Every structure is written in structure tokens, then in C-alpha cells.
Amino acid sequence: MRTLKSIILSTSLLTVSLLAVTACKNSEFLEVTPRSQGDSQIALTTAEGVDAAVNGIYDRLQNVVLYGRDMLAVSEALSDNAQFTNKSGRLANENRNIQNNTFGTATAAGATWQSAYFAINQANLILDNIGGVAFADTAQRNRLQGQAYFLRALLYHDLSRIYAYDPGVAVATQDRGGVPLLLVGVADQSKITLPARPAVADVYKQIYADLQSSIASFSRTNANAPAYGNRQAAQALFSRVALYNKDYATAVKYATDAIAGTIKLSPNASYVGGWRAPQNPESLFEIQxxxxxxxxxxxxxxxxxxxxxxxxxxxxxxxxxxxxxxxxxxxxxxxxxxxxxxxxxxxxxxxxxxxxxxxxxxxxxxxxxxxxxxxxxxNIPVIRVSELYLNRAEANYNLGNTTEALADLNVIRQRCGLPASTVTGAPLLAEIMRQERLEFGFEGHRWFDLKRTGQNVVKAAAQGGGLVYTDNRILAPIPVNELSTNKSIQQNFGY
Known part of the structure; x- marks a missing residue:
């Protein structure tokens, strides 16, 4: 996908999910093609080094425990969309919602948490150092800075929706807070901190700040879309995050801003064909x-x-x-x-x-x-244009703007060959949620949509019978390695 790659080759054990580079002399932060070695501080003193480090975050997103598989397939397995076939045995326990079988746990204990925080630390190191790097032009600096903010926001939101309750639907007696916020890069062990879990509201406040910084950094051209973070994708992610946060006016604003961007909804005639193309024409951001x-x-x-x-x-x-x-x-x-x-x-x-x-x-x-x-x-679509219309429809419904909500719902229905709907009241919201389920089937939305709206997961007995929303398995467990190192972190209820 990219000619420059940033990877970590020598790290300490995961402590507080920080990317702690060992003190040994051969520790490397970058592997660049052509190969170039050096510690993180040296690597991040040049424009090429920053570019490589940003590319390294995208490479981490390709991992099986992130967008290579689990952010999509495990979400579907945990939800009511899918059933396991047992042809290889994979994802059977996730589909039955068996305790401790959730994101990253089948591949390696805590792997999703670890991979996400490694990537966040790379973003932190970039943001810590980019101000002192000489770039050929300001546009390059802004583009890389915007991507670092965008990716950190995406990763923190993913961690929050996996390991913490979503705003407005927490089970008060079981709520242990959000996910640790690490905002300064760790290039050596002296920089390791042991933060507690902040309130979920504080995590969302930070995600908002990152997305605002990202949007301000990006140009309006979307020249790098969809393989890289871009302005339209950041606006779209903001609409998603605000919808989870029950901040409906903000969700409408950023969905509207993103809909006005250069990438548009595919028409009826080319929608299915878009899924046969290497790059989905509706993708605002995808992993390539x-x-x-x-x-x-x-x-x-x-x-x-x-x-x-x-x-x-x-x-x-x-x-x-x-x-x-x-x-x-x-x-x-x-x-x-x-x-x-x-x-x-x-x-x-x-x-x-x-x-x-x-x-x-x-x-x-x-x-x-x-x-x-x-x-x-x-290539894996992470954000598609159709999400914007359904985000805006759901947000407008909750704001009482039912005419606008119905109009956006019908954009999606008619694109899919269905007649315009005339439903009102509670059936309108139900149809919006139904279209979200059908539009994003097997793209990793369903589990998170049920969770953010506080709904039970209803399944057949062969799939384990589902979960009531108050069941502790709605949240993934914090990795044991994390708990053994950082005594400030509380495990999620029931684990």
C-alpha cells in the first residue's frame, strides 16, 4: 500500500498499553524503504521520517485484530446479523457470546487493545515532534498532522466503544469509566505513565478536540482520499462520534458538511458494482x-x-x-x-x-x-458516504426534525431500489435503524449500533441465545497484562 513504513521492532512488554521502546542500543523505530535505522527522536526530525511514521499507523490498522478482520467480523459475530458455520471453528465462541471471547482475544490476549495503543503512541510521537521538522511546504506538514489527529480520534473511539459504555446508556452500577487517555508520546521507559480510566465524557471531549484539529489541518481538496485521512472523512467520523455521544445537533452539522464534499453517494445502477471494484467509490476512508x-x-x-x-x-x-x-x-x-x-x-x-x-x-x-x-x-471501507445520510436521519429524528429525517432515510431506500417511505413516529426511527443494519451488514456496525442504543442482542439458542444489555459481556475485558502493571485501572464489571 505504501512505500514508507513505520514499525516497532524492539519494545518492552506492554505497560499501560504504551509503546515503550527498550533502552537497548539496537532499538529501532523506523524501517524505511530503502532501509534506514534510528531511534524515534532521530526518525522524527525529517519530513521523510514523519511521513514514514504516519504510514506506520495505517499499517497497524491493517492488522487482523483491527481493521484486517476483527473490527468488522467480530462485531458481526457478537451481534444478531451472523451465525457461525463451524467450518474452521473460528468465531464460533464470539458468535455464542462466550465470556472472554470478543475483540482480539481469540487471536492473542489483549491484542486489539495493545495494537490500538501502539498506533496511538505513534500518533502521539508524530504530534510531539512535527512542530520542529522542516517541510518543503506547509501543505505537507498540515496533511500529515491532520492524519495523525484523525487516526488518534478513530482509535480512541474504537477503544471506547469496545471497552466502555457509550454516552447516555451506561449501566451505572457497572460503569468503570472510559479508556486511558495517553496524549504524549513514549520514546523511552522514562516517559511511561500509569493513568486511571477517565470518565467516558472526557474521552469524547478529547476525540472532539482531535477531530476539530484534524479538520482544521486538512485542505478542502481531499487529494489523498480514501487511502489516507482527509477532511471529508474527518467530518464524517465527527458525525459518527457525535451520534454515539447523543450530541445530535453536532452529528447533523458534520454529516451535512461531509455530504457537501467531493465523494458522493453511489447511484442505484452502480452500487453493487462498487463492491466489485478494488476501491469502493463510496469510501471516504478505507484501509488499502x-x-x-x-x-x-x-x-x-x-x-x-x-x-x-x-x-x-x-x-x-x-x-x-x-x-x-x-x-x-x-x-x-x-x-x-x-x-x-x-x-x-x-x-x-x-x-x-x-x-x-x-x-x-x-x-x-x-x-x-x-x-x-x-x-x-x-481494501476495507471504514467510512462510506451512505453512513452520513443515516447518521443525519437518526440525529434529526432525535431532534424532532422528522421531515428531514424521513428525507434522508428515503435517499438510502430509493438508492437501494425501495419505494419512498411515509412512516412517522416510532416506526420512522425503527426504519432508520433497520436501514443502518441492512446497509452496513458485515461491515462491523451492528454490534456497536445495538450497544450505543442500549438494546438487547436477540439470537437463536444455537448462537447462545443473545445478551440482555445489562450483561457484563456487552463490554470487552481489559487485558490482564494491563491490570497487572497499572494498578490504577479497574477491570470491567464481571471479569
């Missing part, structure tokens, strides 16, 4: 891969979601198809039909019968089907 970064047949999104190698061909078996749509999800996609019985919703075309090469065939999600032309190699 090159062939050498292929996650492979065990844990890529393609192998997780489907046995198919290519759409329409059931003669060739590729992946495992570990996680497939529930019957209820498919029935909902097929609920609206023409007078002759034809399914109206074009999104149904993104789900088709898989192969029998690894056992019984299921209807599978084909949003990720080696779209880069190589099996198991897919």
Missing part, C-alpha cells in the same frame, strides 16, 4: 492493501465471510465461510418485493449461495471477494 500484505486464507475477511473465489461460481472453493448471515437478516433483505415477487432491495445481490467444498452450503456475504484481483486481498 498491496499483494505483499495479504492476510491469507485463515483470517482474511474473504475467507471469514465466504467460500467463493468469485461471484457466481460455485465450482471453486476458496475460503471457509466461517460467518454467514442469519435467516432473519436475509429475510429482512427480501421483505420488500414487487407485485410479481421480485426482491426490490439491490443489496440482496451482495449475498449468494456459497460452495459445498467445506461442508453444507450457506448464503454468504460477498462484499469482500478478492476485489484487488487476488484472493483474500480486499
Amino acid at each position: 492493501y498491496i499483494v505483499a500484505e495479504n492476510i491469507g486464507v485463515n483470517t482474511s475477511l474473504q475467507t471469514t465471510y465466504t467460500t467463493l473465489v468469485r461471484t457466481g461460481d460455485r465450482t471453486a472453493t476458496g475460503g471457509f465461510g466461517d460467518l454467514v448471515p442469519t435467516t432473519a437478516f436475509i429475510n429482512d433483505l427480501e421483505a420488500e418485493k414487487s407485485a410479481t415477487g421480485t426482491v426490490l432491495d439491490i443489496r440482496r445481490q451482495l449475498y449468494e449461495l456459497g460452495t459445498a467444498g467445506r461442508g453444507a452450503a450457506f448464503i454468504e456475504c460477498t462484499k469482500f471477494l478478492g476485489r484487488n484481483g487476488t484472493i483474500n486481498l480486499d
Whole structure:
């Protein structure tokens, strides 16, 4: 994806989830192509070093425990959208909501927490040092600075929605606060701190500040979209964050700002085709891969979601198809039909019968089907334009602006081949939430949408029967290594 990469090759054990570089002489912060070595302070004294360090954060987002798989697939497994097939055994425990089987825990204990905080520390080091670096032009400095703020905001929001209650729906007797805020880079062990968990409101305050700084740093051209953070993506993320925060006026403002940007909603005729292109034309921000970064047949999104190698061909078996749509999800996609019985919703075309090469065939999600032309190699949309309309619809509904909410709902419905709706009152909100579920099926939204709205997770008995919202498993456990090192942090209730 990128020619410059920043990685950590020698680190101490994770302490307070900081990226603590060891004091040994051969410690490296950067691996640059062509190869260049040095500690973090040396690496971040040049424009090339800062650029490499920013690229390193994107590389971390590619990890299986972040956007390579878990931020999407584990969310679907935990929610009511998906059922496990047991063809490899992967994600079965997550789908049953078994204690301690959640984000990153099946791959490595605490891996999601650790990977996210490593990336946050890289952003912190960039922001600490960028002011003293000479750049060829101000635009480059601003672009890299905007990306560091944008990525830190994204990561803190992801950590918060995994490990903490969302604003307005906390279970008071079980609430242990947000996630630790680390805002100064750690380049050596002397900089390690042991912070407690702040209030969730303080975490959101920091995310707001980062997004405001990001938007102010970016130009209006979106020249790097969607492979890199950009102004339109930062506005869109702000609309998402504000919706979680129940700050509906802010959610409307930033959704509106982002809708006015250069990347637009795909029309009906090209929507399905957009999922077959290497880069989804609706993507405001996506994680992009090159062939050498292929996650492979065990844990890529393609192998997780489907046995198919290519759409329409059931003669060739590729992946495992570990996680497939529930019957209820498919029935909902097929609920609206023409007078002759034809399914109206074009999104149904993104789900088709898989192969029998690894056992019984299921209807599978084909949003990720080696779209880069190589099996198991897919760019991952993190934020798409359609989210803006549904964010704004939900926010406007909660503000009492039901006419505006219905108008945005119908933008999505009609794009998908459905007739305009005329619902009002509570059914309007229910239809907005339904469209959020169908539009973002298998893109990692559903678990978080249920959680941020305080809803129970309803599942069949074979999937563990679901969870009531007050169940402790709504939150992931804080990693044990973190607790053993930092005595200021409280474990989440029930673990």
C-alpha cells in the first residue's frame, strides 16, 4: 500500500498499553524503504521520517485484530446479523457470546487493545515532534498532522466503544469509566505513565478536540482520499462520534458538511458494482492493501465471510465461510418485493449461495471477494458516504426534525431500489435503524449500533441465545497484562 513504513521492532512488554521502546542500543523505530535505522527522536526530525511514521499507523490498522478482520467480523459475530458455520471453528465462541471471547482475544490476549495503543503512541510521537521538522511546504506538514489527529480520534473511539459504555446508556452500577487517555508520546521507559480510566465524557471531549484539529489541518481538496485521512472523512467520523455521544445537533452539522464534499453517494445502477471494484467509490476512508500484505486464507475477511473465489461460481472453493448471515437478516433483505415477487432491495445481490467444498452450503456475504484481483486481498471501507445520510436521519429524528429525517432515510431506500417511505413516529426511527443494519451488514456496525442504543442482542439458542444489555459481556475485558502493571485501572464489571 505504501512505500514508507513505520514499525516497532524492539519494545518492552506492554505497560499501560504504551509503546515503550527498550533502552537497548539496537532499538529501532523506523524501517524505511530503502532501509534506514534510528531511534524515534532521530526518525522524527525529517519530513521523510514523519511521513514514514504516519504510514506506520495505517499499517497497524491493517492488522487482523483491527481493521484486517476483527473490527468488522467480530462485531458481526457478537451481534444478531451472523451465525457461525463451524467450518474452521473460528468465531464460533464470539458468535455464542462466550465470556472472554470478543475483540482480539481469540487471536492473542489483549491484542486489539495493545495494537490500538501502539498506533496511538505513534500518533502521539508524530504530534510531539512535527512542530520542529522542516517541510518543503506547509501543505505537507498540515496533511500529515491532520492524519495523525484523525487516526488518534478513530482509535480512541474504537477503544471506547469496545471497552466502555457509550454516552447516555451506561449501566451505572457497572460503569468503570472510559479508556486511558495517553496524549504524549513514549520514546523511552522514562516517559511511561500509569493513568486511571477517565470518565467516558472526557474521552469524547478529547476525540472532539482531535477531530476539530484534524479538520482544521486538512485542505478542502481531499487529494489523498480514501487511502489516507482527509477532511471529508474527518467530518464524517465527527458525525459518527457525535451520534454515539447523543450530541445530535453536532452529528447533523458534520454529516451535512461531509455530504457537501467531493465523494458522493453511489447511484442505484452502480452500487453493487462498487463492491466489485478494488476501491469502493463510496469510501471516504478505507484501509488499502498491496499483494505483499495479504492476510491469507485463515483470517482474511474473504475467507471469514465466504467460500467463493468469485461471484457466481460455485465450482471453486476458496475460503471457509466461517460467518454467514442469519435467516432473519436475509429475510429482512427480501421483505420488500414487487407485485410479481421480485426482491426490490439491490443489496440482496451482495449475498449468494456459497460452495459445498467445506461442508453444507450457506448464503454468504460477498462484499469482500478478492476485489484487488487476488484472493483474500480486499481494501476495507471504514467510512462510506451512505453512513452520513443515516447518521443525519437518526440525529434529526432525535431532534424532532422528522421531515428531514424521513428525507434522508428515503435517499438510502430509493438508492437501494425501495419505494419512498411515509412512516412517522416510532416506526420512522425503527426504519432508520433497520436501514443502518441492512446497509452496513458485515461491515462491523451492528454490534456497536445495538450497544450505543442500549438494546438487547436477540439470537437463536444455537448462537447462545443473545445478551440482555445489562450483561457484563456487552463490554470487552481489559487485558490482564494491563491490570497487572497499572494498578490504577479497574477491570470491567464481571471479569
